[in-house]
Amino acid sequence: MSNQVSNEARVIPLRPEPNRTEPIQTEPAPREPLWRDLVGEVLRRERLAQERTLRDVADEARISLPYLSEIERGRKEASSEVLAAAARALGLGLGDLLSLAQGELTRHTAAGRRTAAVPQRPYQPYNGLCLVA
Numbered sequence: 001m002s003n004q005v006s007n008e009a010r011v012i013p014l015r016p017e018p019n020r021t022e023p024i025q026t027e028p029a030p031r032e033p034l035w036r037d038l039v040g041e042v043l044r045r046e047r048l049a050q051e052r053t054l055r056d057v058a059d060e061a062r063i064s065l066p067y068l069s070e071i072e073r074g075r076k077e078a079s080s081e082v083l084a085a086a087a088r089a090l091g092l093g094l095g096d097l098l099s100l101a102q103g104e105l106t107r108h109t110a111a112g113r114r115t116a117a118v119p120q121r122p123y124q125p126y127n128g129l130c131l132v133a
Contacts, residue, residue: 033108037074038101039083044072046090046100061089 047057054072058065063082070076071086078086080094087097 033105034074035101035105036071036077038104038108039078039097040072040074041104042097042100043068043086043090046092047072050090052090057086057089061085 047054054069055065058068061068061082063071063085067076067082068086071078071082083097084094087094092100
């Protein structure tokens, strides 16, 4: 009879296996929108509601057409002077523009909270061996 010892090590997992019966959240939490994206959305929506072209608004606001386009697409962070000029060209005050953008932010964050309400995995204590070096 031989008492031969195996050369294979026994692996002890440090983390418990996940409980596969629990739902796993597959969607990442929605990203909070940037202010420049919200302001751009409002400017574009107001311009289109008035059936005006980018060129028309850019000329009236004395902003270059490509720059106004980039602002509307959320690519550029415009100064308050530029935003005020674009708002005036659309018949809005700067306060009106910012108030509309704040409304968009509220709408986006409320929608994000509803999406993030997916239940997370409850905390489960681990009753295993932990090796510390």
